[in-house]
Amino acid sequence: MQQPQRKIINDPVYGFITISRQLIFDIIAHPYYQRLRRIQQMALANYVYPGAVHTRFHHSIGAYHLMCQAITELCNKGIEITEEESEAAKAAILLHDIGHGPYSHALENVLVPSAGHEAIGLQIMHKMNEDLDGRLSLAIDIFTNRYHKTFLHSLISGQLDMDRMDYLTRDSFYTGVSEGVIGYDRILKMLIVHNGELMIEEKAIYSAEKFLIARRQMYWQVYLHKAVLAAEKMLKKTVQRVKDIWQPDDTLLQTGSSLDLFLASDGHTPPDFIDAFCSIDDTDVMFAIKRWSRHSDEVLSILSNGLLNRRLLKCTLQNIPVDSGLVIAARRLAAKRLCISEEAAAYLVFSGNAENTTYKIGNEHIDILFKDGNVREISQVDNPLIHPTLSMPVKKFYFCQLR
Amino acid sequence: MQQPQRKIINDPVYGFITISRQLIFDIIAHPYYQRLRRIQQMALANYVYPGAVHTRFHHSIGAYHLMCQAITELCNKGIEITEEESEAAKAAILLHDIGHGPYSHALENVLVPSAGHEAIGLQIMHKMNEDLDGRLSLAIDIFTNRYHKTFLHSLISGQLDMDRMDYLTRDSFYTGVSEGVIGYDRILKMLIVHNGELMIEEKAIYSAEKFLIARRQMYWQVYLHKAVLAAEKMLKKTVQRVKDIWQPDDTLLQTGSSLDLFLASDGHTPPDFIDAFCSIDDTDVMFAIKRWSRHSDEVLSILSNGLLNRRLLKCTLQNIPVDSGLVIAARRLAAKRLCISEEAAAYLVFSGNAENTTYKIGNEHIDILFKDGNVREISQVDNPLIHPTLSMPVKKFYFCQLR
């Protein structure tokens, strides 16, 4: 009477998550996917929000759960989705972050300068597809938006995709920042496909509004919190420093894991790139930081000890670019104080803009289906809160320096 | 008008935690304490409950928060607690878990066979006390129950201490297991000191009952969940295997960190034991497991790959000891199948009892102060639910083997 296999996972956010299809089990059991247990979703945000230690593994299972709900709702509304499409969409969302490396976005483009997590992810999916006898093919088509039912892709990557829906909900849950709470359940219930496009019913307009605002608030309060920013920039500078001073015979820089390949890299990817990439995670980097904290290089020592013991650089945020004269002066001072070159001091005193983040805030294009059958973009709706929200700049300029 | 320093920490469990005293800041900033960021509270329970990745750092800050509340309540009821005592009690609860090593109880007595986390913790506190100019002396006296106001010690270590109150609350929050939710706020409001002893008012009797039941339920459902047990036993066996096959020139067993000292140890503690101990955390062990997964030793390879990719031993639980003949037979079979010795197979096929855990369940001695001034132990109260709960055995016998 019972299904051959059926598993229920406790999730503090949604209660229970049910898994019942063999493909989903097989994906989760794959070592490439299990690796996500060792990659934190929010990198170093736990330096400010100690509860925010949840993993990519947990996030993507959460997004899978929302996908299950979204598909059920759409089916209840008469949208045709076959069993195969449903399974593929669920597989695709489960794998949407598979390309993330150690500390996700914080080290993205530093360890592997030539490729972002989405490009790497696609390679990994193809490799997994081989292991899974081609059962991921449709999932990959949906993921890359080559499948004709584009609304399935929109559920994975779009303004109201399950990724964002889960990360906002989960990140606000684990940080305890109530400002990020969204009415995900209401939005899910209001999803609709009209003319082949994913949109929401008129009744969900306030929830969509809330969703947009919650994202902005999470940016200012969490993702771009100045201490979080400082920690993540320090992590980036640490790895860059190691790469810049790399010497094959400097064994204290090395850990003996695949991480060394990426630190020593001249930009070329190794032939067995995917396997090497999938063998590193947060553990390797944190282990390396602990090792580097004993290194004689002053800059590396300051950065890695700072990360270990949470002695963060001082960070200020502002709305206009930081005056370069100011940065140069502070750098010069630091160099003198630490008896290092100004070039070396640039790892400890630097500025930049905080926009370059993986959380894309672009044109928030959300379509609303009105009761009369009309479709209007949310910014065109006669609601004075939406428009300015959309045009609100999210760029901030930071200035990090020694305390 | 504002305090010189005052910090508010977002906690998803309690909302906000306020820190306002210099000593508390200094403890938290100490590298020994920061280390707790890298030790998970629930070891490998996240293999079953993916949300349970919170840290000892977070738990002890939570317990500190409850201590603040408990002291405020007691003061409001006219119990005399000086500023110094209050600060010391808060420092003591913050440090109550400082002696935990990597993966806490899962590896306790394996890495350092000669001492439990409480004995090590006391050594660490003394060392920190030096660094903090003796400002921890009163905290240590309270911690070791040498201070005359013994109720302060009871708040740190007793049937209704802030440690248990937080771990039950936090663990059930992060696992999503609602059965473990306790009415901690009600119990805190009902704490009272009578004849110098900590007890609770009559009105809290149902909350105390709930507290006892919740603990038992967390045991069965979480702490002693068969897959959690399997994972933690595998971790223990992995480390034991490494210690048993240790060779100074087998570099693949070594990681180059202080962990090596404990793996190579002949049982003697190194002279700079505390520093070495405080330099290792979950990172070192997980890094080592990744390294060991490539080792040629079959047993070590199976165990460490199993841990990495969540291929756990099969585990069954029962109420009576496992028949030793059964274990021997299974072990023999495994030895044959893997072409290893029976001695080696004992790392993969084994039984034991699940009682030996740091969560002490002994005589649940909770005193109740009745309105008429009488004091009665909770098991003496005319409530049929309490008595059997107290006498309920928590011992279970497990049998782990290859799948």
Place this chain on the structure above:
Amino acid sequence: MQQPQRKIINDPVYGFITISRQLIFDIIAHPYYQRLRRIQQMALANYVYPGAVHTRFHHSIGAYHLMCQAITELCNKGIEITEEESEAAKAAILLHDIGHGPYSHALENVLVPSAGHEAIGLQIMHKMNEDLDGRLSLAIDIFTNRYHKTFLHSLISGQLDMDRMDYLTRDSFYTGVSEGVIGYDRILKMLIVHNGELMIEEKAIYSAEKFLIARRQMYWQVYLHKAVLAAEKMLKKTVQRVKDIWQPDDTLLQTGSSLDLFLASDGHTPPDFIDAFCSIDDTDVMFAIKRWSRHSDEVLSILSNGLLNRRLLKCTLQNIPVDSGLVIAARRLAAKRLCISEEAAAYLVFSGNAENTTYKIGNEHIDILFKDGNVREISQVDNPLIHPTLSMPVKKFYFCQLR
């Protein structure tokens, strides 16, 4: 593309409740059902728990929601349930409390001594069935357990029915008593039909245990809280007093609503009983109490003013019957003090047992389906917590008197 009608109701307990079938809409729109908006679920419990003001209307919609989930889970497990059966079961649970009168159980058997709420409810359902063109026939068959798939009846009235599941969850939510929280979602996911009987899978055993304990705790802490008991007994005595001193020309006893019919009743039910019954609710009784508070009858005045302004009788609870000599003495004293007869004083000084409540606690028969296919009753399971819980007496004896 959208369903003809589909409505989503915000529920603070479950999030959103979806209604999509015409029959459900028609039931809810019926004046007999709308009446439940004006009957509080927990009668006078809000005198102790001010948040507990939710209605029978809300509770039965909640139970309907759980029924929807239960049916979905069972269908997913391959249990055959037709569309008609599903709709009927949902209709039946929606109507399960339709027979409750003003202040539900607190006045049950007082206003209508000859019939309990279930018997009245059945009459109302038959009347509604006429209004709804016989569309309730199957629902009534399931409700009265005359339908061959008895597990559908068990979902409405059984140890793990949706009624109990909702009232425990909702009552603990609205009172804020965390001890009553149950893992309803886990139990729902573990429901199974085996040999035609509703039972739960082995994995839900701790949740079932928690469920039984939560019920007991809600009894002691909420339903039988001494002040709640005092208030509800005062309400009962008030109505009894009015009935006892009823005079057709005493207009201050009358309100001009159908309530008068029930107060004046000689035990015979009026010919248009159902219509009269369905026209009264909490409003009528509370309005009457306000009116009675100005009556010259001393007893009535004390009781109704006490209810209005929360000046409750003093209530003590004990495990053995109250000594009748004690009651008589206190009654005599009260009579003297108020210059009333001892017979009259009996409305203000009385004792009894608190068992006679609509919340049935009898033989908690819950079947568990084990993985090996065996079925065992929960009390037979080798778990020391369950057995004593089941045999725990819920009888308490109360003694109410003037302060």
Place this chain on the structure above:
Amino acid sequence: MQQPQRKIINDPVYGFITISRQLIFDIIAHPYYQRLRRIQQMALANYVYPGAVHTRFHHSIGAYHLMCQAITELCNKGIEITEEESEAAKAAILLHDIGHGPYSHALENVLVPSAGHEAIGLQIMHKMNEDLDGRLSLAIDIFTNRYHKTFLHSLISGQLDMDRMDYLTRDSFYTGVSEGVIGYDRILKMLIVHNGELMIEEKAIYSAEKFLIARRQMYWQVYLHKAVLAAEKMLKKTVQRVKDIWQPDDTLLQTGSSLDLFLASDGHTPPDFIDAFCSIDDTDVMFAIKRWSRHSDEVLSILSNGLLNRRLLKCTLQNIPVDSGLVIAARRLAAKRLCISEEAAAYLVFSGNAENTTYKIGNEHIDILFKDGNVREISQVDNPLIHPTLSMPVKKFYFCQLR
């Protein structure tokens, strides 16, 4: 050792509320305050949000709880607040809604056209002050802003007062509308008094922003929801109809309670106005509606039956005034259909603007204290979200008519 009297109230929103001062007990025990148990906080909003049945009683105790927390925080920051001031501020917030009549704002200015709830409230406070031997004098001074420490008044009535903080939190809790959730605890922790004025620290700026947005969202989604609006306008029209057709000998219009005084009123307040006013509550009005539903007046019958059985007028909302021609035409049609005069039809077909509500949305003047000591009004802060929020119109125009 324990305080003479100390009570803990379970609150599902905040957990536990502690009451420990005699004055607070005495206020709560007063019949005028107990009356608030019978006045729902959100009038008829439960017709759309069935959970929203909480009372003014509960809300004002919640606001009292927040006041306790706010005062504790301010004292911790060194703001001088004496015991007397603290008690008075708590008493004042407890009483801030004491002037509300049946169905609060929905019937405000209808039952007593000459005075709003604040003016009436002040009269009631003065009367209670007599009963309480002048112990409310300081509370009244603070309430009327005649006390020199004006920040105490700001805590009761200001942009960030405890009233708004509680009603937003509580209303969103009981409706289940997550969009209204605010970070009240964060705001409370960030309150500060600077130059004698209440303001918030810079760190709370996002929480203040969230607070403003949450209020707007609650307006659109809840307070001005078209069905809620329809129900509340129907209630108003019902009472107006009764007043307009009032005849001393039309006994079916009368209920025999003090409500009759207000329905028959020629605008003059009776000599014992306060006592009469304090003897009516939601019960009287709902009882009257049930009575009126049997009246022969067609208009009254439609309105009161509609309210009883939730058959609401059709309501549309728009951003521009409703064309009066449209209203007149619809009214004419209704008159014809029901065979009533157009004047009578005006009770069933009408338009208006939805701005006239007790929830004041005016100039949201919130001062922010920056770390550098500067004070800036929130709309002056360089944050693009705030400004448009403040200038967002909250006026909407409604058109109600028969379905």
